[in-house]
Each structure stands twice: as structure tokens, then as C-alpha cells.
Amino acid sequence: MRMKKYDIAIIGGGASGLAAAISAARAANINGSRIKTVIFEAQPRVGKKILATGNGRCNLCNEDTQITHYRGDTQFASAVFSGPECDTQEFFRSLGLLLKSDDGRLYPLGGQASGVLDALRFEVDRLGCETLTDTKITSVKESGGAYILNNSFLADAVILCSGGKASVGECNGYTLLGQLGLTVTPLFPSLVRLVASEKNFKPLKGIRADGEIRIMSGGECLARDSGELQFTDCGISGIPAMQVSSAVARNAQHGGVYAVLDLCESLSREQLADFFLQRATSAPDARCEDVMTGIMPRRLGGVLLGELNIRADARAADALISHREALADTIKGWVIPLKGTNGFADAQVTSGGADTACFSSETLESKSHRGFFCAGELLDVDGECGGYNLHWAWCSGRRAGRCAAEYIIKKERKNA
Template identity: 35%
Template sequence: MKKVLIIGGGASGLMAAIAAAEQGAKVTLLEKNKQTGKKLLVTGNGRCNFTNKDQKLEHYRSEAPEFVREALSQFSMGDTVRFFEKLGIRVKDRNGYLYPASGQAASIAEVLRLEALRQGVKLACNTEVLEVHKKDGQFQVVTEGWTYEGDALILACGSKAAPETGTVGDGYRFAESFGHSVVTPLPALTGLCASEKDCGKLTGVRTDAKATLITEPGHAVYEEEGEIQFAAYGLSGIPVFQLSRYAARALEHGGSCQVTLDLCPEHTAEELEEILKDKAEFIGERSGTDVLLGMFPEKLSDVILKRAGISMKKKSREWKEADWNHLIGQIKKFTFHITRCRSYEQAQVCTGGVPLAELKNCSMESAKVPGLYLCGELLDVDGACGGYNLQWAWTSGYLAGNAAGSEE
């Protein structure tokens, strides 16, 4: 019977264990935490958006998009849904975002654990891996109390994001020990820190906007629309999370980064000016904040006016054409200069990891070491918000486990 060792009991590791066991392999999964699926428990604010009906390739960020496309065709979103339904998960569809009907991430983590046990997988929790080797055709996984041996080894160790769940980046070290390279891991799906001194005044404010990331030499890299959340450190919210990985890469190479917010994307600058001038004419001798009343939260209106150089005491009928131009300019391009992404502790995933070019094919087998497989966040693939990182975990984990467990 083929022996398969798996390091990491997260989403991809559990899926790999089940897939390998289904092939008839004897599977041992090593997990440093006291339980498997720890990171799964906090996914989607504890509700676990485990995949998404919209499977456009653009939602998966990688230097090898065709590899990702081929992998997803071999274990798709539909396969994922059928897999979990078979395990007893009833699926709830929220505008294409798929969740367990229980609304609890624990449901996903627990059915995976139970299925792994049913398939005969040995779950060795509280087991930290210190070293990995390959000697005389056998993989050796060294822990404090034992050295495990296997015919195949799957690295499903996760990234450096959310280290409180145990994912501290050990997998990068293990992969490098087998001759793999690692694209520098950086925080992704996280907030962005800005240098503007008025960030503190906006703390807690939320508003809908279109966010555009601009990097040197001044071209727009990414746009996303949705609810922006302002924080003392800068910007947060799903649109900001979506563009954070691009900001991280630009800043890594010493480039400058700006995020401009169009606070009124549904109107052109000309339309907006007409609307606001009509409103100013209607309300008469009132302050500038009254012109913006009903459009933005009060704290945001105050900062917009200050950035536009318009005194709060100045009546709207006293505004010159330059005042109007500055006001409209601020609303359409409310700019923040980004200094860094928030840390790994606040990041949901990482951008970076082992390049897909170093895998043999969609079996997820290493092109450098026969019998070695890599999956999940350890690879240089990061998804957008919306269940895409978990879909990559299910896909890559299943394909790795299926191939590793096969006797062929």
C-alpha cells in the first residue's frame, strides 16, 4: 500500500488527504495545531464562503493563468459543490457566493475532518514538522518525537498570512530545501496604510466608491467598486482588499502607490457639478457641509471641504468657480498615498509562493523532486475575495492528493 504524508491540515491538506485515501493510499496528515481546519474556522467572518459561481479566470492572480485554468477544469466549482453536498453540507447561494446553509465555517471544517477519518486518514495533530528529506526514494518528515516515512509527500503548509492560525511560512522553507524557488510572499486581501494626516478624522466612516490603484509612472493598475471603510491607518473594505496585492508588489519594487476614490461614480464631474450647484441654489445662505448633506457622512464631508480648501464658514453662494472645481475634483479623485500594506497578521492570504512553472503539470507534482506535491496557498496563486482562495485550495488539494495516492 502506498504511503502518503501530508504536512498541513488546512483546506488544501484535508482535501488532499481525502483524495489520496480514496485512491487506496495509507495517509498520514501532520498538523501543528491541536485541531485541523483552524484557519477555515475564521474564513468569511466565520461563515465560510467556500466557493463562487462566477469562475472567471481574472479572479485568480498568477503568473501562469493557463495552468490555473486547466487545474480548475479538472476539479471545478461544480465538483466542489457536489463534494460537499455528498458530505452532507446544504449549500446557500447569496448572489453567487456559496456558503454552508448552517452559516458556520465549523460545518465545513468538521465534515472534512470526519470524512478524512472515515477514509482511514491518520490525523497527527499537535505535531510540528522540523525537517523534511528524501533518502533512498523515501520521504522523511522529522518531528520532535518521530520521523515519518512515505512514498509521496504533499506540502499543504499554507502561507504566512494569519499566523495566529499556525501558518507561519514553514512550507516555503521545506519547498526550498527540495530545490524550489519562492516568489517573495507579501500580504494580500488586507488594508492599506496611507500617509494622509486626516485619516484619523475619517475613522469608522463607510461609503460606496470606486477605488483605483495608481502606481508609477502614473497608470491605473486596478479598479474595484464597493463599500470603502476608512480607518486611522488608511483604507479598508473589500474593494481595497481586492487591489492590495497589486499595491504590495508595486511597493516591494520601490514604486509609489496611490489610491484614488471616486466618491460619486454614478455621475460624471459635469453632472455632479450641476447637481450640487442646483442644490446650493435651492438651500440658499447655508454652509458648504449642507451642500453635501445627504450625499456623504458628515465627517467625510468635512474632510472633502478641507481638502478642497473651502472654509466651513464660507456660504455656498460665496463660492468662486475655483471652489467648485476643487470640490468636484476632491469628490471624483479623493486621493491617498499608500505607504504599505497591513501586516501578515491582518492579511487573509499572501501573494507569492512557489511558482507554478516549477510543477510538472496539474497533478501538482514537483518538476524537481518526483513524488513531492505542493498545493494551496503555498503556491504562487492568490484569489480575489469571494471564495476563490478556498476554491484554489479544494482544486489543488484534490489534484495533489489524487495523484499522490495513485499507484500509477
């Protein structure tokens, strides 16, 4: 059977794959070359996940792109971000898509993720890149300085942009890496809900409260964040819980991981104890649960009183004077032992991935397989909530695309 031949084959038409295709074609244009590029996409259409990002608004970057917002091999990520592909705002301007900031988080000005996908798709088409949907790549073989995919397609260069296991639960990009002998670091779900091990969370389900969450293990603070915490029937969600979730996923299998919540950051322990004393003195007949509503949602107040076996309807004068310090301690440091996190299917991103030691941080090309590149979530780099994962996908995809095009141009000039 005659194989269909391409210069560059991109496996995966998600954020990094579309960015790679655009960057490869633009680099070829600058050099006055024509490069035949194809995107293989397993789904019936490209960029499906982009549509789900940012609750349909697509938080595609952040004004603060410091490396401290990333996990995994941050040195490798820093090197990728240091290049000409790191300006995501400029990239989207070049696609005709303007952005707006919401507290530092960058969104398309039109407010819709579909606008981001359209801008990418139109440019991919305009630049003449072929897209083959419903085409899942299940095998990759190196042969005579080129790559054979699914025993049907031949490509001089391959960019693997298959994403990770998050939200889909499985990803055969890791299998493709294995077929070339490239290694993968341990994988963990990240930006995912936390699961408590002991407490009965049913009464807390649906409660939202501002506070700080610290993840502790062996007396050490592994991660912390503040903001609106959301309680579920089995644990904790909300942006702060998601931000600390990779620390939980990475450490929970050893046991002894717990969350400490400060549910009243604006008052010190002493100020809280004084508040209870003052309320119990000025309104001695008030119910304890009514006193708690002065500082937090009623249901949460009831649960915290229950932690100290104080009845919600107890008189303030009877319960709050003697328990004021213990109650202040519970509010400022509520300990919740954790079993772990929800799984990959519920996660927004994969922590861990293609071992960066196998790839050049300058070109994203494999050190052992010339012409084989990798980008996006598949690599061992992941970010916090706030547009960091898409920023990584655009930057690494664009870098891999440009470098793959330069590889092809050099190869063609050598063979000319």
C-alpha cells in the same frame, strides 16, 4: 530508532490538506487499494483557519470561478481548474454539505464555518486517514525514493499543504521547499488594508462610503474595484481596498503608488457641479457641510471640503459657487498617496509562493522530486475576495491527493 511508515504524508491539516486526504483515500478505494495516509498538523486541531473564514460563515466558493479572479501563475491555475476536481459544489454535496448563494458567493446552507470543518473531518475519519495534531514538520529529506520527515516518519509520497504567511505571519513550508532545493517567488500580503503615506486619516476613522478605488502608478491603472470603502486611522479598508491590495503590495516599494477614489460614482463631474450650483442658489444660507450630506456621509463631506480649505460652516452661496468644479473634481478623483499595505499578520492570503515552474500543473507533483506534491496557498496562486482562495485550496488539494494516490498505486504495482 524505527521510523513510522506511511504511504502518503500530508503536511498541514488546513483546507487543502483535508481535501487532499479525502481525495487520496477515495482514489485508492476506486482502485481497490488501501493506502496508509497521515495528516501532520502543527496546531492542536485541524482546520482552525477555516473557522475564521467569511466572518465565521466560510465563503467557500463562488458561482463565477473565472480565472480572471486569480493572480500569480494563472496559466498553472487554469490547468488545475480544468480537471475533474474543479466542481467544489459537487465535492461538498458528496460530503453531505449543501450550499447557498449570497450574491454569487457560496456559503454552507447551515451558515456556519464549523459545519464545513465538521463535514471534512468526519469524511477524513470515515476514510481511515490518521491525524497527528501538535506535530510540526520541520525537516524533509529524500532518501531512496521516499521522504523522511523530522527524522521520525517515512513516507513514499508527501503532499505539502502548509498554507502561506497570511494571518499567521510566518510559514515554514517555504523552508521545507528550500530543503529540497525548490524555489519560492517573492511573497506579498494580499487581501489586506492599504496604508496611506501622507494624509492624516484620524478624522476619517470609521467612515464607510460607497465608491470606486483605482490604484495608479506612473499614469497606469494597476487595479480597480468598487463597493463599500472603509476608512481607518491610517488608510483604507473594505472589500474594494482588499481586492486591489496585492497590486499595492507588489508595487509600493518602488514608490509613486497612489489611490484615486471616486466617491460619487452615480453622478458625473458636471452633474455634481450643477448640484452644488443649484443648492447654493436655492438655499444660499445653508452650511457647506449640510449641502454635502445630500450626497455622502457628513464627516466625509467635511474632510473633502477641508481638502479645498473650505470651512464646513461656510455659507453655500459664498463657497460652493466658486469652488463647485474643484469640489466635483475632488469627489470624483480624490488622490491618496500610498505607503503600502499592512503586513502578513493582517492579510487574508499570501501572494507569491512555491514556484509553479517546479511543479506539474497536471499532477501538482514536483518535476525534480518524484512523489513530492504541493497544494493550496503555498503555491504561487491567489485569488480575490469572494471564496476564490478556498476554491483554489479545495481544487488543488483534491488534485494533489488523487495524483499522489495514483503515484503510490503505480509504484506498488511495479514492485509487486
